[in-house]
Amino acid sequence: MQSTIKNLKKRFDISEVKEQRKNLTFISTEEDQVVPLLMHLRDQEGFSHFVLLTAVDWIEEGVFQLTYILNHPEKKTDLGIRAYIGREDATMESAHHLWEQVATYQRELKEMFGIDFPGSPRVDEEFFLEGWDDIPPMRREFDSKQYSEDTYFPRPGSKSHDPREYMKQKLYRDDYEEEK
Amino acid sequence: MTMKKRSNNTSNYTSRQGSFNGDDQDRQKARGQGAHPNSNQAHNPDQASDPEPHSDEHHAPDHTEDKYPKTNQDGKPEIDLSSGKYTKVWQGPNHPGVTGNMSLELTLCGDEIVDAKTHVGYLHRGFEKLFERRLYMQVMPTCLRMCVPESDTNEYVFSEAVEELTGIEAPEKARWLRMLVLEMSRLQMLLRVVPGQGGAFGLGIGVQWGMYVRELILDLFEELTGGRIYHMYMLPGGVRGDLPEGFRERTLEAMEEVYRFARRIDDVMFNNSVFKKRAVGTGYIDPSWVDRFGIVGPNARAAGYKRDVRKDHPYLFYDQLEWEVPVLEESDIYTRARIRWMDMQVTADLIRQILDKIPEKGSFKAPTPNALNWRIPKGETYIKAEASRGEYGYYVVSDGSPYPRRITLRGPSYTHAIALLERMLIRSNIADTGALMVSLQTCPPEIER
Numbered sequence: 001m002q003s004t005i006k007n008l009k010k011r012f013d014i015s016e017v018k019e020q021r022k023n024l025t026f027i028s029t030e031e032d033q034v035v036p037l038l039m040h041l042r043d044q045e046g047f048s049h050f051v052l053l054t055a056v057d058w059i060e061e062g063v064f065q066l067t068y069i070l071n072h073p074e075k076k077t078d079l080g081i082r083a084y085i086g087r088e089d090a091t092m093e094s095a096h097h098l099w100e101q102v103a104t105y106q107r108e109l110k111e112m113f114g115i116d117f118p119g120s121p122r123v124d125e126e127f128f129l130e131g132w133d134d135i136p137p138m139r140r141e142f143d144s145k146q147y148s149e150d151t152y153f154p155r156p157g158s159k160s161h162d163p164r165e166y167m168k169q170k171l172y173r174d175d176y177e178e179e180k
Numbered sequence: 181m182t183m184k185k186r187s188n189n190t191s192n193y194t195s196r197q198g199s200f201n202g203d204d205q206d207r208q209k210a211r212g213q214g215a216h217p218n219s220n221q222a223h224n225p226d227q228a229s230d231p232e233p234h235s236d237e238h239h240a241p242d243h244t245e246d247k248y249p250k251t252n253q254d255g256k257p258e259i260d261l262s263s264g265k266y267t268k269v270w271q272g273p274n275h276p277g278v279t280g281n282m283s284l285e286l287t288l289c290g291d292e293i294v295d296a297k298t299h300v301g302y303l304h305r306g307f308e309k310l311f312e313r314r315l316y317m318q319v320m321p322t323c324l325r326m327c328v329p330e331s332d333t334n335e336y337v338f339s340e341a342v343e344e345l346t347g348i349e350a351p352e353k354a355r356w357l358r359m360l361v362l363e364m365s366r367l368q369m370l371l372r373v374v375p376g377q378g379g380a381f382g383l384g385i386g387v388q389w390g391m392y393v394r395e396l397i398l399d400l401f402e403e404l405t406g407g408r409i410y411h412m413y414m415l416p417g418g419v420r421g422d423l424p425e426g427f428r429e430r431t432l433e434a435m436e437e438v439y440r441f442a443r444r445i446d447d448v449m450f451n452n453s454v455f456k457k458r459a460v461g462t463g464y465i466d467p468s469w470v471d472r473f474g475i476v477g478p479n480a481r482a483a484g485y486k487r488d489v490r491k492d493h494p495y496l497f498y499d500q501l502e503w504e505v506p507v508l509e510e511s512d513i514y515t516r517a518r519i520r521w522m523d524m525q526v527t528a529d530l531i532r533q534i535l536d537k538i539p540e541k542g543s544f545k546a547p548t549p550n551a552l553n554w555r556i557p558k559g560e561t562y563i564k565a566e567a568s569r570g571e572y573g574y575y576v577v578s579d580g581s582p583y584p585r586r587i588t589l590r591g592p593s594y595t596h597a598i599a600l601l602e603r604m605l606i607r608s609n610i611a612d613t614g615a616l617m618v619s620l621q622t623c624p625p626e627i628e629r
Contacts, residue, residue, distance in 0.1 A: 024561065073471075172550065
């Protein structure tokens with residue numbers, strides 16, 4: 001993997017290289033270099049298997065982290081590529097032309113995080129959510145508890161507990177008594 | 181003349197697949213190979229170049245040119261339902277021929293599918309959102325529901341991810357016990373799926389036999405973990421308990437039943453002429469599609485790719501067991517069922533080996549911090565394992581707080597049931613749809629986390 005990273009550094013802006021374990025390394029790159037980097041990895045370095053694409057919402061820093069994971073079937077190693085994009089009007093270049101299943105991941109990210117991938121097939125079609133009229137639900141500011149309280153009426157007789165307090169009382173009673 | 185017409189039709193069809201912007205020649209080539217040489221499916225224009233001397237003489241006049249819908253500039257099919265040529269049929273979400281709650285929007289011309297779309301969202305439970313409000317230990321009972329029929333893989337990959345991020349190592353005995361449970365889980369799944377392929381073609385008897393043998397495995401699960409479907413046996417740090425007395429012997433007895441079942445299903449299903457007639461040559465996956473669509477597990481192994489996470493990225497103690505990954509090449513429904521049948525026996529072998537090697541003594545749980553105040557160091561990882569359907573992994577990101585920042589699942593069905601299935605359904609017969617889905621072993625719960 002060291003030689004691959006060395007090759008990549010010659011051609012792309014690679015930073016934050018972290019070898020998580022022997023067969024998994026994470027690297028970061030610039031937003032506009034992701035698709036050329038993916039293409040290079042697929043065509044030149046042999047990372048032919050696309051594992052996943054997902055987003056992580058770092059709301060405090062105002063960015064989304066996009067993580068692409070690729071696998072090298074011969075070298076038996078995984079490579080995670082991270083890129084950060086702004087949360088406002090989040091848009092990313094589409095990689096649907098590289099692997100067929102990427103369009104599905106992008107469609108999900110559009111719906112769940114509000115990240116647009118212009119040109120990606122069916123990216124604006126509803127995927128999981130039908131008739132959704134709120135903000136994209138996987139954004140950190142979307143409060144699922146508030147949403148359910150506003151949307152559904154309370155059922156008489158049902159109780160809800162604060163999970164932390166409830167577990168303290170039920171599972172760690174001695175600690176709880178001491179704290180009291 | 182006929183050949184020319186067919187050739188035109190191919191180009192229409194190719195341009196309709198506008199979603200893939202790769203090399204056109206490559207696409208044509210791949211699609212040309214997309215029909216199995218033994219395929220009995222009609223209307224394959226890619227066979228137009230086949231210089232069979234009698235092909236023009238005895239075949240009915242070719243109407244394929246205007247059969248497939250034209251495409252617009254965006255590459256989307258222009259289907260005029262009022263023309264009377266096409267019928268729109270929704271298969272699912274509740275349908276005996278559909279695996280789990282997902283729906284297929286099929287556009288038919290006669291009984292042949294000309295366009296297909298997968299619709300999901302019928303059992304989306306928002307697990308990945310819920311995890312944002314759960315302590316790591318509270319994630320456990322929820323995450324294993326990400327894949328209903330094979331929950332243990334979830335337990336394993338999540339526990340392993342937490343252990344890797346915190347630097348905790350599960351004791352040796354716990355790791356052997358985890359392997360045992362993972363293999364038992366694979367076995368009970370295969371006992372459903374292998375005969376289920378016959379069931380999809382109307383051969384019900386194998387399904388009933390399989391269910392009986394599966395119940396034996398579920399009994400063992402109940403004895404070991406207390407649960408039949410959801411076990412919550414593995415948890416960060418190790419497993420919840422040791423083997424009960426006499427468990428080894430009872431498991432070995434059950435394995436004998438599995439071998440017996442494998443022999444019977446071979447006779448009844450794999451040597452059944454009706455099953456063979458339906459399954460051989462149907463639902464061919466071109467080997468060049470494996471990387472292009474991210475195909476994994478038995479679906480890739482039936483196309484000649486030797487891919488198995490247990491061999492490629494050995495985890496637990498899989499490198500200490502003696503076994504071979506089954507690989508075949510015909511890549512049709514029959515071959516995929518055959519690969520799973522072989523997997524089933526390999527799994528039974530592995531269980532016997534594991535039972536021999538589990539240490540008698542030793543701890544099965546490493547000490548872990550108080551679950552309420554367990555802060556996982558900042559970091560991220562991707563842990564994968566081989567489920568019965570292929571590579572199954574969790575990407576876990578921790579921000580250093582007691583709550584996970586992000587946990588997401590990579591399940592094989594995400595691509596098998598959407599990108600791949602949508603492509604494979606085109607030009608197949610509607611009667612084969614259910615069998616095609618079973619052969620891909622699609623599992624909607626892992627798509628809709």
